[in-house]
Amino acid sequence: MKDKKKGAGEIPIGGMITEAGSSAKFKTGSWKAQRPIIDESKCINCLICVHYCPEDCIMTKDGKRGEIDLEYCKGCGICANQCPVKCIKMVPENEFENGK
Numbered sequence: 001m002k003d004k005k006k007g008a009g010e011i012p013i014g015g016m017i018t019e020a021g022s023s024a025k026f027k028t029g030s031w032k033a034q035r036p037i038i039d040e041s042k043c044i045n046c047l048i049c050v051h052y053c054p055e056d057c058i059m060t061k062d063g064k065r066g067e068i069d070l071e072y073c074k075g076c077g078i079c080a081n082q083c084p085v086k087c088i089k090m091v092p093e094n095e096f097e098n099g100k
């Protein structure tokens with residue numbers, strides 16, 4: 001016998017955030033197929049990558065760009081695309097898995 005389907009009034013509204021601060025629980029880093037690697041010698045600390053990162057995982061320290069929190073970086077490549085001096089390179093994750 002099939003389960004009775006829920007009615008419109010019983011299912012949650014899509015896209016609704018029911019708990020403040022819950023995004024910290026979802027480690028989107030496991031999604032990534034590529035990892036951003038920054039050439040520190042070319043970075044001009046413009047912070048554009050920080051503002052464009054949809055996961056807010058590029059840290060800042062003392063007004064300068066800091067490390068990327070890879071537990072939340074989903075490898076979208078927006079930072080690399082937006083960097084004005086092109087000092088972020090997206091590297092396939094399997095290169096790290098193979099110990100390269």
Ligand code: SF4
Nearest residue numbers: 053073074076077079
């Ligand atoms: S690849 Fe995407 S999620 Fe990762 S640091 Fe860059 S903009 Fe953020």
Ligand code: SF4
Nearest residue numbers: 043044046047049083
């Ligand atoms: S966008 Fe590029 S140059 Fe600007 S802070 Fe980020 S890595 Fe550095």
